[in-house]
Amino acid sequence: MLENIALGFGQLLHPTVFIALFFGVVVGLIVGALPGLNDSITMAVLIPVTFGMDPQIALALLVGIYVAACYGGSIPAILLNIPGTASSVVTCLDGYKMTQKGQSGLALGISTTSSVFGGLYSSLVLMFLAPFLAIQALRFGPPEYFSLAIMGISTVVGMAGKDLLKSLIISVLGLVISTIGMSPQVGYPRFTFGIDYLYDGIPLVPMLIGLFGVTSVLELADTIKNDLLSKANLDIKKIGRMLPDKKMVKRLLPVWLTSGTIGNIIGIIPGAGMIMAIYMAYDQAKRRNKDKEFGTGIPEGVAAPETANNAVVASSMVPLMALGVPGNSTSALFIGALMIQGMRPGPSLFKDFPEVAYLIIAAFFVGNLLMGPLGLALGKFMSSSILRLNRYLLNGVIILLCVTGAYSVRNSTFDVWIMIIFGVISYVLNKIKFSLTPIILPLILGPMMEQNLQQSLILSKGSWSIFFTSPISLGLLIVSALFLLAPVWKAIKEKRKAKVA
Amino acid sequence: MIVRKGDFYFSLVLDFLCVFVFAMSFSFPSEAAIFPQISSALLFVLSGFLMFNSFKGKQVAPKEAKREKFQYTSAVLLILGFVAYALLLNFLGYIITTLALVYYTIFVIGYRKQKWLIVTSIVSVAVTYALFRLVLGVPLPVSFIARLIQG
Numbered sequence: 001m002l003e004n005i006a007l008g009f010g011q012l013l014h015p016t017v018f019i020a021l022f023f024g025v026v027v028g029l030i031v032g033a034l035p036g037l038n039d040s041i042t043m044a045v046l047i048p049v050t051f052g053m054d055p056q057i058a059l060a061l062l063v064g065i066y067v068a069a070c071y072g073g074s075i076p077a078i079l080l081n082i083p084g085t086a087s088s089v090v091t092c093l094d095g096y097k098m099t100q101k102g103q104s105g106l107a108l109g110i111s112t113t114s115s116v117f118g119g120l121y122s123s124l125v126l127m128f129l130a131p132f133l134a135i136q137a138l139r140f141g142p143p144e145y146f147s148l149a150i151m152g153i154s155t156v157v158g159m160a161g162k163d164l165l166k167s168l169i170i171s172v173l174g175l176v177i178s179t180i181g182m183s184p185q186v187g188y189p190r191f192t193f194g195i196d197y198l199y200d201g202i203p204l205v206p207m208l209i210g211l212f213g214v215t216s217v218l219e220l221a222d223t224i225k226n227d228l229l230s231k232a233n234l235d236i237k238k239i240g241r242m243l244p245d246k247k248m249v250k251r252l253l254p255v256w257l258t259s260g261t262i263g264n265i266i267g268i269i270p271g272a273g274m275i276m277a278i279y280m281a282y283d284q285a286k287r288r289n290k291d292k293e294f295g296t297g298i299p300e301g302v303a304a305p306e307t308a309n310n311a312v313v314a315s316s317m318v319p320l321m322a323l324g325v326p327g328n329s330t331s332a333l334f335i336g337a338l339m340i341q342g343m344r345p346g347p348s349l350f351k352d353f354p355e356v357a358y359l360i361i362a363a364f365f366v367g368n369l370l371m372g373p374l375g376l377a378l379g380k381f382m383s384s385s386i387l388r389l390n391r392y393l394l395n396g397v398i399i400l401l402c403v404t405g406a407y408s409v410r411n412s413t414f415d416v417w418i419m420i421i422f423g424v425i426s427y428v429l430n431k432i433k434f435s436l437t438p439i440i441l442p443l444i445l446g447p448m449m450e451q452n453l454q455q456s457l458i459l460s461k462g463s464w465s466i467f468f469t470s471p472i473s474l475g476l477l478i479v480s481a482l483f484l485l486a487p488v489w490k491a492i493k494e495k496r497k498a499k500v501a
Numbered sequence: 502m503i504v505r506k507g508d509f510y511f512s513l514v515l516d517f518l519c520v521f522v523f524a525m526s527f528s529f530p531s532e533a534a535i536f537p538q539i540s541s542a543l544l545f546v547l548s549g550f551l552m553f554n555s556f557k558g559k560q561v562a563p564k565e566a567k568r569e570k571f572q573y574t575s576a577v578l579l580i581l582g583f584v585a586y587a588l589l590l591n592f593l594g595y596i597i598t599t600l601a602l603v604y605y606t607i608f609v610i611g612y613r614k615q616k617w618l619i620v621t622s623i624v625s626v627a628v629t630y631a632l633f634r635l636v637l638g639v640p641l642p643v644s645f646i647a648r649l650i651q652g
Contacts, residue, residue, distance in 0.1 A: 031637075175536075176519070176522055176537065179522070188529055188530055191522070221579055221610060392611060393612065396610075399606045400626060401629070404629050420587060432507025432508060453536065454532060
């Protein structure tokens with residue numbers, strides 16, 4: 001095995017392959033940082049172009065994009081409160097608050113180091129454990145997937161803190177909204193009212209842009225009336241130091257390890273998705289740091305999702321490389337990229353084309369290393385140019401990026417409407433102390449839950465016991481129950497304490 | 502007595518939504534109806550708890566409520582601007598409508614230095630257009646005049 005790994009790294013020494021990887025990382029960072037664009041869109045556009053390239057060059061380019069786009073999304077999330085990609089949605093919660101405190105440099109530094117850590121961690125998993133882990137992931141059938149989705153949603157509810165009921169309501173509202181579009185089992189259009197654009201459900205990226213970008217601009221209008229803007233302006237322009245010091249690294253190390261492990265596990269399970277990983281990682285970080293108020297600009301709140309999403313990147317290649325089953329939609333594009341070069345992903349790839357298989361693995365490792373300095377440079381450039389803008393003018397730029405990003409997803413004005421609608425709803429709900437953030441994961445997991453619920457019930461001939469007879473499913477449900485009951489238990493304890501006092 | 506009016510009205514909206522979803526799902530095939538029915542029924546129950554809770558707690562001081570009403574003017578103006586933008590985007594094209602939107606947003610927020618307002622609007626839209634349209638090939642909408650010229 002070590003010989004093959006050396007073969008993979010050896011090929012990266014070829015200047016054109018290395019330049020392709022470098023270029024891919026740069027492109028990935030840029031498209032990730034632009035709202036509305038992401039790795040999937042860029043790779044889908046580039047795959048036909050790679051037809052004429054050497055397989056090594058083509059794959060190095062695509063790996064570079066995949067590795068960096070996920071991190072790139074955190075830059076506008078931290079600086080502007082607009083998630084560049086869906087995977088950086090949780091980063092907004094604490095990242096933007098750090099910017100408001102004048103710690104944008106540190107937030108970007110933590111995001112970069114966390115992303116590199118998560119990426120390297122999952123690259124090592126891909127390098128050494130791919131075949132073993134891929135077989136474990138195949139133990140997941142419909143009941144296990146259903147229970148996994150329940151666990152994902154329960155982490156969101158657990159994140160709620162004191163407002164458990166409100167968080168639960170918004171999560172279930174997400175499930176209701178997820179039924180818009182074609183039903184996953186029979187392909188019947190539901191609540192689409194004849195609008196073709198709704199057949200795929202509510203588009204995620206325009207919705208996220210609305211929830212974060214539009215809402216923040218609308219809320220700024222209130223801030224001006226309160227004359228708080230001048231006060232907010234004092235700190236926001238500060239960039240501060242970027243790289244975390246030794247003390248901070250020591251503080252973040254447990255978060256990196258936990259979030260990296262969560263990202264790896266979720267990434268390996270086909271279809272589980274990056275969003276689930278970032279929510280779970282954030283939730284775990286919050287539970288392990290009970291003394292810190294998450295959502296107010298806590299470094300752990302940036303480190304957890306950023307480690308997890310980059311850990312998902314390489315680990316999503318584990319089932320693809322070992323079994324030919326893609327871990328997510330982006331890694332599925334690699335099937336196209338490999339097939340266009342006359343190769344088939346799966347166990348035969350390691351046997352027939354070891355130089356390509358191990359090049360991909362090595363490229364993930366080196367791509368993550370390249371992402372560190374390049375990401376810091378882009379982050380510094382963007383923060384120095386964006387944050388120096390007058391706060392009023394900056395909001396004009398934010399709304400410009402919002403509308404352009406939302407439109408670019410499907411080149412459709414309909415998505416601009418979605419952005420506006422969700423932005424306004426979120427703004428109104430914020431006024432009555434409801435946060436729409438918990439809606440995101442249930443909205444994504446809804447179709448997965450529905451499909452696997454129905455498949456499970458078909459398998460069990462209508463018996464719900466199937467979810468309790470499978471050990472994995474039962475385990476996941478027990479963990480979900482614990483996640484859900486923990487805040488309730490905490491609330492009861494606090495009430496008792498208050499009564500005693 | 503309703504204490505938290507926001508919670509109360511939101512729970513009412515949710516109840517209407519749940520009834521609508523539940524009722525409409527009966528027109529779907531049974532496989533497509535189960536999930537909307539389960540989720541809307543669950544939401545209905547939770548919304549009931551929210552409504553119940555909205556009657557508990559302390560009354561908000563009327564002075565504070567009055568002050569909050571005043572704050573909404575700029576936000577409403579901005580929302581109207583966004584709606585107008587979405588309506589006009591395909592008709593007037595990306596460049597004109599987006600230029601107007603950026604200018605309008607900054608103006609409504611309260612910035613009044615015309616020189617910088619115009620410079621920021623033009624430069625930011627030009628850079629974004631160049632990046633998305635020319636570099637990345639995103640087909641941003643063109644105005645009806647441009648469409649007429651292009652035939």
